[in-house]
Every structure is written in C-alpha cells, then in structure tokens.
Amino acid sequence: MRTYRYFLLLFWVGQPYPTFSTPLSKRTSGLPAKERALEPSGNSNNELSRSKRSWMWNQFFLLEEYTGSDYQYVGKLHSDQDRGDGSLKYILSGDGAGDLFIINENTGDIQATKRLDREEKPGYILRAQAVNRRTGRPVEPESEFIIKIHDINDNEPIFTKEVYTATVPEMADVGTFVVQVTATDADDPTYGNSAKVVYSILQGQPYFSVESETGIIKTALLNMDRENREQYQVVIQAKDMGGQMGGLSGTTTVNITLTDVNDNPPRFPQSSYQFKTLESSPPGTPIGRIKASDADVGENAEIEYSITEGEGLDMFDVITDQDTQEGIITVKKLLDFEKKNVYTLKVEASNPHVEPRFLYLGPFKDSATVRITVEDVDEPPVFSKLAYVLQIREDAQVNTTIGSVTAQDPDAARNPVKYSVDRHTDMDRIFNIDSGNGSIFTSKLLDRETLLWHNITVIATEINNPKQSSRVPLYIKVLDVNDNAPEFAEFYETFVCEKAKADQLIQTLRAVDKDDPYSGHQFSFSLAPEAASGSNFTIQDNKDNTAGILTRKNGYNRQEMNIYLLPVVISDNDYPVQSSTGTVTVRVCACDPHGNMQSCHAEALIHPTGLSTGALVAILLCIVTLLVTVVLFVALRRQRKKEPLIISKEDIRDNIVSYNDEGGGEEDTQAFDIGTLRNPEAIEDNKLRRDIVPEALFLPRRTPAARDNTDVRDFINQRLKDNDADPTAPPYDSLATYAYEGTGSAAASLSSLESLATDADQDYDYLRDWGPRFKKLADLYGGADSDKDS
Numbered sequence: 001m002r003t004y005r006y007f008l009l010l011f012w013v014g015q016p017y018p019t020f021s022t023p024l025s026k027r028t029s030g031l032p033a034k035e036r037a038l039e040p041s042g043n044s045n046n047e048l049s050r051s052k053r054s055w056m057w058n059q060f061f062l063l064e065e066y067t068g069s070d071y072q073y074v075g076k077l078h079s080d081q082d083r084g085d086g087s088l089k090y091i092l093s094g095d096g097a098g099d100l101f102i103i104n105e106n107t108g109d110i111q112a113t114k115r116l117d118r119e120e121k122p123g124y125i126l127r128a129q130a131v132n133r134r135t136g137r138p139v140e141p142e143s144e145f146i147i148k149i150h151d152i153n154d155n156e157p158i159f160t161k162e163v164y165t166a167t168v169p170e171m172a173d174v175g176t177f178v179v180q181v182t183a184t185d186a187d188d189p190t191y192g193n194s195a196k197v198v199y200s201i202l203q204g205q206p207y208f209s210v211e212s213e214t215g216i217i218k219t220a221l222l223n224m225d226r227e228n229r230e231q232y233q234v235v236i237q238a239k240d241m242g243g244q245m246g247g248l249s250g251t252t253t254v255n256i257t258l259t260d261v262n263d264n265p266p267r268f269p270q271s272s273y274q275f276k277t278l279e280s281s282p283p284g285t286p287i288g289r290i291k292a293s294d295a296d297v298g299e300n301a302e303i304e305y306s307i308t309e310g311e312g313l314d315m316f317d318v319i320t321d322q323d324t325q326e327g328i329i330t331v332k333k334l335l336d337f338e339k340k341n342v343y344t345l346k347v348e349a350s351n352p353h354v355e356p357r358f359l360y361l362g363p364f365k366d367s368a369t370v371r372i373t374v375e376d377v378d379e380p381p382v383f384s385k386l387a388y389v390l391q392i393r394e395d396a397q398v399n400t401t402i403g404s405v406t407a408q409d410p411d412a413a414r415n416p417v418k419y420s421v422d423r424h425t426d427m428d429r430i431f432n433i434d435s436g437n438g439s440i441f442t443s444k445l446l447d448r449e450t451l452l453w454h455n456i457t458v459i460a461t462e463i464n465n466p467k468q469s470s471r472v473p474l475y476i477k478v479l480d481v482n483d484n485a486p487e488f489a490e491f492y493e494t495f496v497c498e499k500a501k502a503d504q505l506i507q508t509l510r511a512v513d514k515d516d517p518y519s520g521h522q523f524s525f526s527l528a529p530e531a532a533s534g535s536n537f538t539i540q541d542n543k544d545n546t547a548g549i550l551t552r553k554n555g556y557n558r559q560e561m562n563i564y565l566l567p568v569v570i571s572d573n574d575y576p577v578q579s580s581t582g583t584v585t586v587r588v589c590a591c592d593p594h595g596n597m598q599s600c601h602a603e604a605l606i607h608p609t610g611l612s613t614g615a616l617v618a619i620l621l622c623i624v625t626l627l628v629t630v631v632l633f634v635a636l637r638r639q640r641k642k643e644p645l646i647i648s649k650e651d652i653r654d655n656i657v658s659y660n661d662e663g664g665g666e667e668d669t670q671a672f673d674i675g676t677l678r679n680p681e682a683i684e685d686n687k688l689r690r691d692i693v694p695e696a697l698f699l700p701r702r703t704p705a706a707r708d709n710t711d712v713r714d715f716i717n718q719r720l721k722d723n724d725a726d727p728t729a730p731p732y733d734s735l736a737t738y739a740y741e742g743t744g745s746a747a748a749s750l751s752s753l754e755s756l757a758t759d760a761d762q763d764y765d766y767l768r769d770w771g772p773r774f775k776k777l778a779d780l781y782g783g784a785d786s787d788k789d790s
Contacts (some may be wrong), residue, residue, distance in 0.1 A: 032232035053143045059111075065154055068407050074147060076102065077108035081139045089133045094126035094144070101126060101147070117148040119186045124266075151188035156248035157197045157238035159183045164254040169261050170226035170356075172219050178208065180250055181215040183238030198243035202251065204234030212243070219253060226258040227295045227322065234783075255498040265364040266292040266349045271507040272369040279337040280377045284330055285318070290367055291326040292349035301325065303349050311373065312343035329370060338378040338410060345370040381407040381417045381460040388474045390440065394448040395481040402431070402476060405438040407460035415462045422457040422471065431456060432478065448478040449514040449644040484514040485578035486570045492584045495600055497591035498558060500551050506537075507584065509547040511570045521545055521572065528567035528581055537566055537586065549584060558588035562600070596646065 025478045051122060066072045082088045092103035102126070103110050108130075129142040159181060161200065166179035187194035201208065209220040217234065231530040234254040241247030269289070275288035294301040305318045317332040327347060350365035392404040409415040416433045431454065432443045438458070454476040494507040511523045525547030526532075527539050536556070540548045549566065550671030564586040573578035589600035767778035 031067055037619070052773075060145065061150050062112060062116065062147055063150045064152055066112070066115055071111040071113055074110040074112055075108065075129050077103065077130075077405070079108075079140050079521045081130065082108075087133055088130050088139060091129045091131060091491075092126060093129075095124040097126055101761070102758055103128075103757050116149050116187060117154075119155060121149070122151075123148045147604050151191045151194055153187055153194035153241060153246075153248060155186040155194075155240075157183040157185045157240050157250045157251060159236075159238060159252035164252060165257075166254060167257045167259050168218070169218060170258040171223055171261060171263055173220045174219055174222050176219045178219060178256060179215040179253065179254060181210075181236050181238075183215070183252075185240050193242045193244070193247075195242060196242045197238050197240055200237045200243070202235040202237050202240070204232060204256075207232055208234050208256065217256075217617055224258060225263075226260050226293040227264065230258050232256040232258075239636075260300050260353060261358070262295045262296055262353055262363065262364070263358045264295040264356050265362060265366065266351060267366050268292045268349065270368065272371065273581060274371045276373045276375055277305045277331065277335070278377050279335045279341075279374050280379065281335065283332060283334065285702050287329045287331065288370075290323070290347060290368065290370065294325075294351070299353050300351070302352055303327075304352050306348050308346050308348045308367065310343065310345035310370075311340075312345050315343060316345060318347055323390075326376045326383065329372070335374050335411075337374050338412065341374040341376070343372045343374070345372065349703050376411065378462075378465060378468055379410050379460060380468040383407040383458075383460060383470065383472040384470070387472065389477070390474065391477045391479055392442065392446065393479045393481055394446045395483065396442055396446060398442055398444065400442050402440045402442065404440060405433075405458050405472060405474065407438070407462075407470065407472070409468075410460055415715065417460050418463055420461070421543045422459055422461045425456045426454075430454065433458060440476075446478050448480050448516075449484060451478065453477055472507045478567060480516045481577055482515050482517065482572065482574035482576060485580035486511045486513040486521070487580050488512075488568075488570070488582040492582075493587070494549070494584065495589040495597055496551060496556055496590060497595055497597070498556050498566075499591065500554070500556060502551055502554050504551045505540075505548045506551060507541075508545065508585070509549065509584070510570065511545060511548045513572055513578075515572070515574065515578075517572075517574045524566070524571045524573070526569050526571075528569050531567050535566065536564060539568060546722070547585070556588045558590070558600070562588045564588070642753075 005452060033784050060075045062072065062074055068500055069220075077090050077092075079088060086106060089105045090103055091105070091107040092098070092101065098102075099117070100114055101110055101112055124147045125144060127142050127144050133136045160183070161181075164179055166576055168176060168178045168756055181199070183197050183199070185195040185197055191197035198212050199210050201210045201217075205220070207219070207221045207224060210217050215236070215238070217236070232255075234256060236252055236254060237249050239247045239249035269292075273288065273290050276284070277287045281287075290305070292303055294303060302584045303320065303325050307313055307316065307318055315331070315333050315335065316329055318327045318329050320326070321328055327349065329345075329347070330780050346367055347370050347678065348365055348367045354364050363611070370482065385405075388403070388405055392400065392402045396402075403417065407417050407419070409417060417434050419438045420435060421433050423429070423514060428444065430442065430444045430446070438460075440458075441668055453555050456474050456476070457471050458474050459469055459471050489510040489512045491509060492509060496504075496506050509525060511525070513521050513523070523545045524541050525541045527535055527537075535551050538550045538552050540550055542548065547568070566584040566586055567581050568584055569579055569581050589597045589602040591597055621739050764781035766779060767774045767781065770778075
C-alpha cells in the first residue's frame, strides 16, 4: 500500500461541495480518492455530482520499549464534519483497540497504554470511524490505518549452538577451513544496524582466526602437531551494531580436535632382542614378541613386521598381532640342536599406510636384530626310514629272518636303543624282533592265501629313558609259493541223453587255484589213470584253462547204468606241480528229440508208485525230531522233580510256606500227634526233607530228649535253634508259623464258638428297637428263642 509519511501528524482536506446524506462507501486505499460520480438518493433522473474524500489516513509510527510513566501518544483523528460542538464521537476498533490502544471519543487522540515489543509484533491494523453522537449513525465511512513499531537495539546476537565441535588434520596449512559459526539477531535488519552482526575471536589465538562477516574459523598457525597438543578451545564473539561501541554481543565455544596423520615412523625401543626355544618346538610355536612404537593413532599406527635377512629366513617367521601391534616370532620349520643352535635375524617394522607429503621426514620403517638360541632336549630315537617294506616267501620256516630296522638316538649322548613289536598290530604274534639289532623274524608259519600283507608297528625305546620312544610302520608282503592244487570252480553234475551220439560235448569244466603265479594260471585236464581205459567218456583239454567232457559211444541205457562217476585230474604248470582229482557226476536221462532232459531216474520206470530218496530222507528227519522232543520232555520232567517246592520268581528271601492241607478233623488221629512234639525220639531217624530230592545225604542229628514236663514253647524254641544250625535247611529264609496260644490270657477267649456251650440265654429283643431294617433279624432270633422256650 502506497502511503505518505508524516511524523505524528494527521492531515485532512475540506470538502467545499455539498455531500449526500448517505455515508460514503468504505475505502481500502490510503491515497486521496479520485473524483468519482455519486448517485444521489431519491432522484429518478440520476443526477450526477462530484465529491472529494472528506479525510485521508497516513501510517503511524511508534517506538518500542517505551519507558515513560504516561501513556505514549500515537496520533489524532479528525473529521471535517466535526465543528467542535461535541456532536461527533470517534470510535476505534481492530488489533489491540480498547486494550493496547485507546482513543478519546471527543478529541480523537490515540494513545498506547502498554509497553510494546517489535519482536513480538511489528505492526497493528486498526479501523476508525466518526459517528453522530445522538443518532449513532456514521458521518464518515470506516477506514483502516496501520501503526508500525519502530525497532531499537534491544536483542543481542544468539549463536545457533552453545558449543560447536570441529576437527582439522594436524600439520594443516594456514587458512585451512575448520568450521563456520552462525549468530542471529532478533532486531529489525531493515532499520539501522541493530541486526548487523560482526564476529571476532576472544580465545584461541594464535592458532585459529575467524572471518568477521561470515563466521568461518580457519587455521592461523603452521605445523600444529597432534602429538604435542590435540585439543583446542576457541571462544567466538558475535556483536551487533556492526561491531560499534554500544552494540550487544553473544559468545560461543568451539572445541577443535586435531586429527592424526601419518607423520611419525615406527621406532624400536631397542636395537637387539634375544630369545630361546626348544628344538622340539613344532612349527607355529611362538618364541617371543617384539614391538615398535608409533606416536600416531588408528590406521596410521598400524605396523607390519617382516624378516628381511639373517641365517633363519627359512626356519622362523614373524606375524603381526593386530590387537597389540606386536610382532610375534614363530617357528617355521623343525629345529635341530645338533645341526644348528644359534640363529640371527633382522626384523623390520614399517607402516603400511604412508602419506607422500611427509616422506621428506624420512623412511617410515625401522629394524632390529633378533638372536634366537635353540636349546637341546632329550629326543626319541629316529628311524632311518619313515616306513619299511619287507618280503618273505610263504613257505619260510619259523625263525626265518625277514629284514631289519634301524633307529638311533639323535641327541649327543647317543643313548642305546631297544626294539619291540607293538602287539596290538600283531595279535597272533606271527613276527618277532631282536631287541638289540632290530632284526625281524617269523615266529609262526605264513600263508599267503590267508593274508597277503601284514602291517605291524615297531617301537624303538631309549634304554636309559623309556619314556622316549618312537614308532615306525612295517609292511611285510608274503610272496606266493605253489602250495595249492587247482580244483573245480564249482561242483559239476551233468547228464547225457540215452540217444546221445559219440564225441558229443555234454559239459565244459573250469578250474581255480588259490595260488597266484607270476606268469598266470595254466591248467591241464585229464581222466584219472584208473578210469581212462574203460571209461564211456573222454576229456578234451581246450588249452585255455577249460576242458570238455565228450561221449565215447553212441547211446546209453539208464536201465543198465544211470549214474557215471568220472574222475578228472587237474594240474597246474608251476613248480612244484600241484594236482587234484575232481569227480564229475554224469546221469543218464531220457530226452526229447531236441536234447532237452525229461527224466533221469531209472527207478521211476520200475517202481512207479515207490518213494523217492528225498521223501525217505524227509520222513527219517521227522522221526528223529520226534524222538529228540520226547527225550527232552522226559529230561525236563526229571529235572523238575529235583526243584524245591518253593520257587521264588523275584526274591528268595522272606517266603511263606503254605500247605493247603485241610486235614481230617477231630476224628483223624493219624494226621498229627502232639506227643511227637513232646517226645523228640519219636522222629524217624532216616526221615529227610520231602520238598526236594536230596543231592547229598546228611546223617540225622540227634537232639537231647525233652523232659516230660517241658512246655511246648520251650520245645519249639529248642527246635528253632536246631533248625538254624542244620546244614540241610533250605538256603533261604522261611517263615515257620507255630499256632501255640500259650497258657492263658486275662481277657479269656473271644471266640463266639464258646457261646454255644453256655447255658445263659441271650436276649435279642433290642434288635426290634433298631428300626425296620433289623426287623427280619429280630424275628429270626426272637423266633429261635420262642422255639427254644416251647
């Protein structure tokens, strides 16, 4: 909105021309109104006339943070319709009207009642109107005006962070960017210099500097070394009013850390190291640790170790411990004190990550000398070979020497060694060894066909220190000797047709031999001499380790001869020649015209209803099985009679012997005689136990006779002691129950059987008092009493 500025002054313009009684329409512009045609009310001819704006508004300005005791004067409203007679009244509305801003309704003076802050609200929009006091009708249309708050420097600059954190590499060039700080001022940047901020450094010189306008912090000193100082605290000030005197200021702290660069080479704290190790140390055994120091940190302090030269380049190795950055020297190959006992190495430590711009400081590596002493240990004997292979013929006699093994103590003492065979590898004790010279010899006969290779282990032990021993495998191969005769590859049983022609092939023979000659098998076949002259068959040797059986005549009669046994001699071609005789069974069979067998049993033609040999054998086996079953049954019955009557399935102790024998009652005087208990002599001398068949006879033990007045209790106690000492007693605990009541009891007998012997009458009338459930019982006993009385 375009306005004209006047300091606390309100201009108004008179209207020389008459106006309409109706109020003018509301204006939205603060500029003077152009002449416009107004339509008068009540004229149908629409006469037009010109009119000017009766008043105009300008912007008001008010200083913030007013500290006076009176209200702050803003401005004055006045209408040309106001003739000073008090007929008009001024009304104010809008932002803060009646609260922050008040108006004198008579004079139009506007005042601010409170202290205003531009940072809270920079302007207020209000509306003013003049109305007739009597009618309340507006004499001027309502119009808007703005009260703007003029800024004063009442806010200091505030940084976006209370504490800044930044890093910069050490040894950085001067002017290297570190971090940028920013401060803001809440004052009006368009009015004066209240919001113009200038930066300066209060603490941190001469190491860092700050640009006054941008707040960029840069390095100001060359070659700042992290190893000397790592942390810096810089204080930056931001001041408004362009840094002039009287301006407000704020500060912030910037913590700057120098980051590490690889500007320091590794260094060994000493030039030489000495270590010791045993000659028995296996490869990979650590010997010692060396460490070079590096003032850098992180990957710049990583160190790689290597052996560059020395006598033990191939005997030792060095690896880097990534956690501690130490070099671990380890054994690379087996050591031998007797060959070499001192090694000198040169170990180098270097940085794998090097910055080229610092190479002028020198090589980033260092070296040290390492001296390693090998110490002697008592080593076990060492065989001359890692394994031995020996051979022996299978026909070798017992105690035949096969070969020998050799082992000696590698130590300087050269202790004597004795030899032995590990019997876990020679369970059958087929071989033995001379403990003094290591000669291997047989202790049993060998058989190549049973086992071709024998794998045993020989032990060499120091005589002075049996704990020092070593082992070596010994492989013994048994060489073949022609000691097995060839034999048929299978059992041959063939047939010949009755109408066969002469020289007809009826069977092909093959042979096998357990031996394994070097030149291979060569078998020859022939008929045995005793069957060669009158045989009905011939043998044809095919010269390929097979032979064929041929017929010698035309036609065979199974009625005359149904089975031929043909002995065949099989010989090998090795030395010594081995041969065997095998029998081929040839049956004469009836065949069809095509030569297919139909029947080979001659008895089938003679006894068509007879049983075959297989059937007879089956019947015989059934009979034998039946007889064996009967014999076993009888034997089990006899064995069962020997078992005791009392058999426990789980535990043989604490068993109760029960005799389910009721007896004959009072009239049976033969069942038990109490006099026997009182007279021990009445026991038969040769009476033994009846529950088992006695395996051995024991003489009956004589016990002293009881006195006539001996009580049954004493008698039983005596017998109990005798039975405890009796060797014929059962081998388990038995519970013997003696139904002896004693001489009497104060309670007398509780048996209801004696109630029948008493003459006292019993009254059962009380049963009737027990209710209907006992009525039947009362009638029975009551009726019984009535019968007895009658």
